[in-house]
Amino acid sequence: MAPPQGQMRPGRQLALLGAIFVILASAVWFGGKGGWQDRLAPNLGLDLVGGSRVTLLAQTGADGKPPTTQDLEQARRIIAERVDARGVSEAQVVIEGNQNIVISVAKKGDDAINDVGQASQLFFRKLLSQTDGSGLAAAPQASPSPSASASGSPKPSTAASPAATPKPSVSPSTGGTGGGAAMAPTPTPTPAASKSPTASASPAAAPKPSAPADPKVTVAQVQAKVGKAAWDAAGKLTAVAADPAQLEVLQPFAQLNNFEVALLAPKVQFYVPQVSCEQLDKRPPGSINNPDAEAVACEDGMKYLLDVSKVKGTDVDKASPQIEQNTNRRVVSLDFSSDGLDKWTSLTKESFNNEGQKCDQTALGAGSHCRVAVVLDNKVISSPEIQGVLGDDSVITGDFDQKSATDLANNLNYGSLSMTFLQQEAQSITPTLGGEHLQAGLLAAGIGMLLVVIYSFFYYRLLGTVIVLSLILSAALTFLALVFLGREMGFTLTLAGIAGFIVSLGVAADSFVIYFERLKDEIREGRSPRSAVPRAWVRARKTILTANAISLMAALVLYLVSSGAVAGFAFALGLATLIDLVVVFLFRHPIMTMFARTDAFLSPRVSGLGRVLHEAKEAK
Amino acid sequence: MSGLASRLYSGDAGFQIVGKRKLWFGVAGGMLLIAILAMSIIGFKPGIEFEGGNEFTVPVSAGSSVEVEKAIDDAIKSVDAEASLVPVQKVGDAAYTVRSSSLTNEQTEAVKEKIVTTLKLNVDDVSGNRVSQAWGAQVTEQALIGLALFVLVVSIYLVIRFEWQMAAAAVASLVFDLVATAAVYSLVGFEVTPSTVIGFLTILGFALYDVVVVFDKVQENTRGITGSSTQTYAEAANLALNQTFMRSINTALVALLPVGGLLFIGAGLLGAGTLKDLGLVLFIGMGTAVYSSLFFATPVLVWLKEKDPKIANHTARVLARRAAPAKSPAGDLPAQVGAGAGSAAPKAGAKPTVGAKAGRPAGRPAGKRR
Numbered sequence: 001m002a003p004p005q006g007q008m009r010p011g012r013q014l015a016l017l018g019a020i021f022v023i024l025a026s027a028v029w030f031g032g033k034g035g036w037q038d039r040l041a042p043n044l045g046l047d048l049v050g051g052s053r054v055t056l057l058a059q060t061g062a063d064g065k066p067p068t069t070q071d072l073e074q075a076r077r078i079i080a081e082r083v084d085a086r087g088v089s090e091a092q093v094v095i096e097g098n099q100n101i102v103i104s105v106a107k108k109g110d111d112a113i114n115d116v117g118q119a120s121q122l123f124f125r126k127l128l129s130q131t132d133g134s135g136l137a138a139a140p141q142a143s144p145s146p147s148a149s150a151s152g153s154p155k156p157s158t159a160a161s162p163a164a165t166p167k168p169s170v171s172p173s174t175g176g177t178g179g180g181a182a183m184a185p186t187p188t189p190t191p192a193a194s195k196s197p198t199a200s201a202s203p204a205a206a207p208k209p210s211a212p213a214d215p216k217v218t219v220a221q222v223q224a225k226v227g228k229a230a231w232d233a234a235g236k237l238t239a240v241a242a243d244p245a246q247l248e249v250l251q252p253f254a255q256l257n258n259f260e261v262a263l264l265a266p267k268v269q270f271y272v273p274q275v276s277c278e279q280l281d282k283r284p285p286g287s288i289n290n291p292d293a294e295a296v297a298c299e300d301g302m303k304y305l306l307d308v309s310k311v312k313g314t315d316v317d318k319a320s321p322q323i324e325q326n327t328n329r330r331v332v333s334l335d336f337s338s339d340g341l342d343k344w345t346s347l348t349k350e351s352f353n354n355e356g357q358k359c360d361q362t363a364l365g366a367g368s369h370c371r372v373a374v375v376l377d378n379k380v381i382s383s384p385e386i387q388g389v390l391g392d393d394s395v396i397t398g399d400f401d402q403k404s405a406t407d408l409a410n411n412l413n414y415g416s417l418s419m420t421f422l423q424q425e426a427q428s429i430t431p432t433l434g435g436e437h438l439q440a441g442l443l444a445a446g447i448g449m450l451l452v453v454i455y456s457f458f459y460y461r462l463l464g465t466v467i468v469l470s471l472i473l474s475a476a477l478t479f480l481a482l483v484f485l486g487r488e489m490g491f492t493l494t495l496a497g498i499a500g501f502i503v504s505l506g507v508a509a510d511s512f513v514i515y516f517e518r519l520k521d522e523i524r525e526g527r528s529p530r531s532a533v534p535r536a537w538v539r540a541r542k543t544i545l546t547a548n549a550i551s552l553m554a555a556l557v558l559y560l561v562s563s564g565a566v567a568g569f570a571f572a573l574g575l576a577t578l579i580d581l582v583v584v585f586l587f588r589h590p591i592m593t594m595f596a597r598t599d600a601f602l603s604p605r606v607s608g609l610g611r612v613l614h615e616a617k618e619a620k
Numbered sequence: 621m622s623g624l625a626s627r628l629y630s631g632d633a634g635f636q637i638v639g640k641r642k643l644w645f646g647v648a649g650g651m652l653l654i655a656i657l658a659m660s661i662i663g664f665k666p667g668i669e670f671e672g673g674n675e676f677t678v679p680v681s682a683g684s685s686v687e688v689e690k691a692i693d694d695a696i697k698s699v700d701a702e703a704s705l706v707p708v709q710k711v712g713d714a715a716y717t718v719r720s721s722s723l724t725n726e727q728t729e730a731v732k733e734k735i736v737t738t739l740k741l742n743v744d745d746v747s748g749n750r751v752s753q754a755w756g757a758q759v760t761e762q763a764l765i766g767l768a769l770f771v772l773v774v775s776i777y778l779v780i781r782f783e784w785q786m787a788a789a790a791v792a793s794l795v796f797d798l799v800a801t802a803a804v805y806s807l808v809g810f811e812v813t814p815s816t817v818i819g820f821l822t823i824l825g826f827a828l829y830d831v832v833v834v835f836d837k838v839q840e841n842t843r844g845i846t847g848s849s850t851q852t853y854a855e856a857a858n859l860a861l862n863q864t865f866m867r868s869i870n871t872a873l874v875a876l877l878p879v880g881g882l883l884f885i886g887a888g889l890l891g892a893g894t895l896k897d898l899g900l901v902l903f904i905g906m907g908t909a910v911y912s913s914l915f916f917a918t919p920v921l922v923w924l925k926e927k928d929p930k931i932a933n934h935t936a937r938v939l940a941r942r943a944a945p946a947k948s949p950a951g952d953l954p955a956q957v958g959a960g961a962g963s964a965a966p967k968a969g970a971k972p973t974v975g976a977k978a979g980r981p982a983g984r985p986a987g988k989r990r
Binding site for chain 2: 057422423425427428429430432433436440441443444445447448449450451452455456459496498499500502505506507510513514517521539542543546549550553555557558560561562569573
């Protein structure tokens with residue numbers, strides 16, 4: 001039984017509300033630039049204005065821990081640089097939660113950013129051996145080195161440059177998404193002398209990898225799938241299997257999908273002919289990102305066995321596409337960091353002299369020196385033969401056109417993310433569709449508001465005006481807060497956010513219902529409307545605070561644990577609840593207090609309290 | 621207005637909701653059983669976000685649904701002969717969507733280009749959405765963590781603000797709402813998308829909000845109830861329910877009206893997507909929330925409370941006191957006074973004053989009466 005409130009000062013509360021409104025409005029107006037439309041424009045999400053968005057999920061490291069904040073920030077910077085390098089303007093690259101990076105480009109349905117996060121890690125690896133990767137059994141020993149058309153070192157300067165491989169090795173699509181190149185693999189490898197497989201009747205052609213299977217497949221499952229015989233046989237191989245009997249045993253390997261292939265040991269991937277380049281190219285990102293392990297990767301249908309990585313993408317300071325002055329050819333020049341330079345020199349020395357882990361006959365270049373493969377993600381993007389022990393002034397030559405040279409340079413520059421990403425969602429929404437979403441969202445909000453207004457007039461008569469006024473006030477405050485937060489915090493209003501506001505309409509109207517029903521209770525208990533208002537307020541206030549606290553908790557918890565649309569929705573809900581509290585305390589209550597002092601309030605016809613008043617009178 | 625409406629309005633409709641709690645528990649049990657059966661036998665229909673896949677949207681102006689379907693079908697088949705397709709769906713008045721199994725980025729772009737050339741559209745007219753299988757799972761995982769965290773935080777809050785029985789009853793009704801909503805989704809076969817999951821979480825706030833308002837009134841009505849013996853806890857709670865009945869109905873209406881608008885616009889105008897998914901789950905969830913706050917939360921609360929010895933004793937006392945008048949041969953003065961005192965009577969009546977009215981139970985010293 002709370003004591004009746006003392007003298008109310010509705011004027012003060014209204015003045016405070018006015019002050020809040022004016023401060024917020026001027027912050028919005030003077031904080032912005034340009035015309036009035038620019039100043040009052042809230043930050044709208046892609047689903048409302050059109051645009052594209054790609055969500056990338058950082059893969060956990062070997063220790064199963066999520067990436068650190070610094071790693072993620074570094075990755076974000078690299079991705080942002082890559083996006084810029086592609087000439088996509090006004091792209092936004094943000095970290096979301098503790099594992100996601102979201103790239104969004106507003107207002108145009110641009111697919112250019114789709115593969116930007118996919119190319120992940122860049123390594124230089126010595127090419128140890130190669131074989132035909134079409135999935136058929138090739139006779140490996142007999143296959144000579146790929147055609148001898150390689151040009152000698154074109155650079156007259158002291159530093160020899162790595163020559164390009166016979167075939168221009170840079171594929172036109174950057175990023176190595178595992179898609180494009182794999183869809184149209186060069187069917188016949190160029191090495192002319194490579195013996196065409198005699199046993200080609202065997203249906204060993206790689207099966208079409210179906211839609212990605214469960215990425216959580218384990219080695220044990222793969223082992224079970226191929227069977228013990230095949231697994232053991234594969235493990236014992238020390239050269240590419242060629243014997244027909246052996247091939248027969250290894251047949252089950254052709255059935256593996258891209259996820260399963262990734263789990264095989266590198267030697268098995270290489271020595272089992274049934275493991276095709278098509279399967280290898282489609283391995284999930286990050287399948288061969290361990291620099292300390294050997295790896296298998298493909299280039300132009302040839303399957304390479306690659307040494308451990310002794311130089312990484314991070315060792316490259318700067319790569320730039322250039323046109324060689326003497327020959328007018330496009331090349332990509334490399335500058336290494338001081339640390340990287342030592343490693344590069346020793347790698348080229350080792351390759352030039354074929355020291356250390358020896359590369360075999362099949363992998364030697366035209367000049368009988370080892371080749372070094374530039375491996376981006378799961379694929380080899382270039383594999384030049386090393387023409388000398390190289391220093392800082394190295395260039396990669398090849399049949400580049402402008403685009404492929406730029407792409408290779410970009411990959412070398414920005415190719416090294418410290419982690420790999422899995423694309424979670426890629427969405428492009430046309431401006432037309434976005435506009436329709438916005439319209440529909442606003443219409444839904446309008447209809448919702450109208451229904452609430454009609455209902456409150458029907459049920460509460462003149463008191464309905466208090467609801468209507470407070471809804472309008474809430475809407476204005478919400479809009480100003482949206483513009484302000486959009487500018488200061490980067491809050492973006494999405495369709496889910498609009499839905500959040502619509503839901504909160506119910507909450508706003510509800511605190512009103514609680515107050516009014518309380519008011520009726522008090523009058524029913526025999527109080528005069530004038531004394532009922534403060535008493536009802538004290539009791540309703542407690543209920544409203546409790547109930548809104550619950551809403552706020554829900555919004556806060558949702559916001560903290562979630563990302564993307566969920567977070568936007570939760571933010572909108574929380575913001576609307578806070579604004580509701582402001583409106584209840586600083587508008588609705590003082591207005592009711594003032595209202596209770598008028599005669600109209602006592603008239604059954606206008607106040608909506610009519611029946612209660614009537615009953616109360618009868619009861620006396 | 622007729623009797624019931626008027627009584628409803630004034631809060632004394634006298635619905636025996638708590639009294640019939642066996643019925644409500646039976647209803648809830650039945651629904652729970654149906655829900656478990658539905659979820660285990662029928663399961664859910666997951667959206668593209670859970671299965672992984674591609675979605676293409678083209679404006680209705682592109683042609684008839686047959687033409688659009690053929691064009692998209694050909695385009696997809698040309699890049700991946702084995703891709704599976706969900707037939708064209710008209711989404712509101714604005715667009716058609718076609719879904720397919722997962723394609724790569726290059727394939728997606730190729731399909732878009734083909735659609736644009738075949739249907740002679742502008743590149744800006746074709747929207748594409750490509751999601752990996754893990755996406756929906758990630759959203760759901762977040763949702764479950766959110767759910768657990770929310771229940772924990774809110775339980776602590778409710779225990780502090782009210783008492784543990786109320787917290788338990790509120791959480792029970794919350795679980796009821798979630799299960800019932802999930803059951804509807806399973807039974808009707810509505811598609812579950814991340815938006816549905818978001819909406820699902822919002823029900824949490826709303827369901828508890830409603831329960832809290834009712835419990836607030838229950839708390840007020842039962843404050844110091846053990847001090848008097850006119851009402852049992854169950855009766856006081858039932859009265860609170862009746863008093864907030866109209867408010868609950870009003871709240872339900874004002875909350876459901878905008879959501880209904882959302883659903884109407886989302887489904888009618890846009891046909892599919894965030895608005896429809898959110899609107900649908902909220903509509904169903906809030907509906908069940910209104911039911912459970914009226915017919916489930918308070919009965920559970922009373923059931924829990926009556927396990928408390930203090931409340932149980934009090935209830936027994938009130939009932940005994942009420943039953944007593946029938947046995948007592950009641951004189952002209954209120955028999956309850958004595959009957960209420962029960963076993964205390966002999967002690968107090970040890971020395972009846974001579975000449976006092978014979979029938980009067982000398983239960984209490986006069987001074988104690990007011």
